[in-house]
Amino acid sequence: MWWWSLHLLLVGASALVGWPVPVKVLAAMAVVGHGTFRRPRGPPGLVVVSAGGVCSVPEWQLEPRPLGERTLVCPFWVRLDVGEGRVRRDILLIADQVRPEEWRRLRAILDRVRCV
Numbered sequence: 001m002w003w004w005s006l007h008l009l010l011v012g013a014s015a016l017v018g019w020p021v022p023v024k025v026l027a028a029m030a031v032v033g034h035g036t037f038r039r040p041r042g043p044p045g046l047v048v049v050s051a052g053g054v055c056s057v058p059e060w061q062l063e064p065r066p067l068g069e070r071t072l073v074c075p076f077w078v079r080l081d082v083g084e085g086r087v088r089r090d091i092l093l094i095a096d097q098v099r100p101e102e103w104r105r106l107r108a109i110l111d112r113v114r115c116v
Contacts, residue, residue, distance in 0.1 A: 007035035047080070047091055049106060053113030055082050057091070073110045 056064035068081030
């Protein structure tokens with residue numbers, strides 16, 4: 001829903017800009033094409049972070065990798081920097097996505113890893 005709402009907003013904004021009609025139509029087509037063909041993949045169903053700060057995502061079929069330096073821990077969300085080089089990905093976890101005890105455990109692991 002959010003993906004299409006964002007693109008609808010972009011089409012509306014391009015219609016309001018003072019461009020000639022053919023340019024507005026091309027901009028709308030580009031936005032609709034982007035919305036159709038560049039839709040982001042769904043989030044992984046399981047993210048495993050071990051006590052040593054190693055992260056694996058079974059759905060991605062990657063070997064366990066250490067978390068990168070861009071890993072960020074905030075009170076209500078965590079960004080995990082997974083992978084290196086070409087296959088580098090970020091996973092954004094929000095506190096509401098996991099049970100409270102799992103959230104506390106994850107934050108404790110990440111705090112311990114960042115302090116080492």
